[in-house]
Amino acid sequence: MESSMQADIDTGEQSTQFLTFIMADEEYGVEILDVQEIRGWEPCTEIPNMPQYVKGVINLRGTIVPIVDLRQKFGFNNIEYSTTTVVIVVKVLVEDKSKIMGLVVDAVSDVHTIAHGDINLPPQWGQDYGPSVIRGLISINNKMVVLLSSSLLLDLEQFQNIEQIKGHNTQSSIVAND
Numbered sequence: 517m518e519s520s521m522q523a524d525i526d527t528g529e530q531s532t533q534f535l536t537f538i539m540a541d542e543e544y545g546v547e548i549l550d551v552q553e554i555r556g557w558e559p560c561t562e563i564p565n566m567p568q569y570v571k572g573v574i575n576l577r578g579t580i581v582p583i584v585d586l587r588q589k590f591g592f593n594n595i596e597y598s599t600t601t602v603v604i605v606v607k608v609l610v611e612d613k614s615k616i617m618g619l620v621v622d623a624v625s626d627v628h629t630i631a632h633g634d635i636n637l638p639p640q641w642g643q644d645y646g647p648s649v650i651r652g653l654i655s656i657n658n659k660m661v662v663l664l665s666s667s668l669l670l671d672l673e674q675f676q677n678i679e680q681i682k683g684h685n686t687q688s689s690i691v692a693n694d
Contacts, residue, residue: 530632536625536661537604540592543625543661545654550606550666552616554624557601571620581605583618584669595622608667615670628661630654635663 534545535554560572560583569588573580583603587594600623607616635652651665 531629532632533627533629534661534663535604535627536656537602537621538623538625539586539590539621543656543659544586544621545628545661545663546604546606546619546666548627550608552605552607555603555605555618556599557597557603557620574618576605576616579616581616581618583620585620586669587620587622589669606666606669608670610667610670615667617666617670619669628654628656630663 533548535548535551536543536545538544558574560574562572563570563582566572569585571583571585573582575581597620601620602624603618603620604624605616605618607614609615635654637652638648638650649664649668651663651668654661654663
C-alpha cells in the first residue's frame with residue numbers, strides 16, 4: 517500500500533474526497549471538506565415567501581441555517597422523510613463570505629477518494645438551463661456518480677431573504693431589550 521501512495525506523490529496525481537449520498541435512487545457527492553456535519557432529519561422553522569424546496573431554517577449553535585430539500589430543488593418526486601433521511605450541513609466560502617446550508621437527502625452512502633484526472637466534465641446543455649451545479653461525473657463500481665459543487669448549490673438571491681429576516685429579528689430583539 518505504501519508503494520501506491522508513493523506513486524501518487526511521484527506522479528503528482530491529486531485527489532479529493534467526496535461524501536456520496538442517495539437521492540431518487542441515484543448517487544451524488546459533495547466535497548468532504550465542505551461538509552460540516554451530518555444530522556438526522558428534524559422539523560425546522562418555516563420562512564414565508566420562500567421557494568417550496570426551502571424547508572425552513574434551524575438554529576445550529578447560534579447560526580441560522582437554511583434547509584434545502586435537494587429532491588424538490590432538482591425537480592424529483594417528493595417522498596416521505598424516513599429514518600434514513602439526513603441533512604448534510606455544508607459550509608462554503610462564497611464571495612469571501614462563509615455560507616452554511618443544510619441539504620436534505622434520502623440517505624448517506626460513502627466517502628470516496630477520487631483522482632482529479634478521473635472526474636469527467638458535465639455535458640454542456642446550453643445557456644437555457646442556467647449555471648449548472650454539477651462539478652463533474654465519475655464512474656464508481658460501474659455506477660455513475662454526479663459530483664455537485666456546494667458553492668453553486670447556494671442560490672444567494674434566495675438566501676439573502678433569510679439573512680434579512682435574521683438581521684431584522686436581531687434588531688427587533690435589541691429594541692425589545694432596551
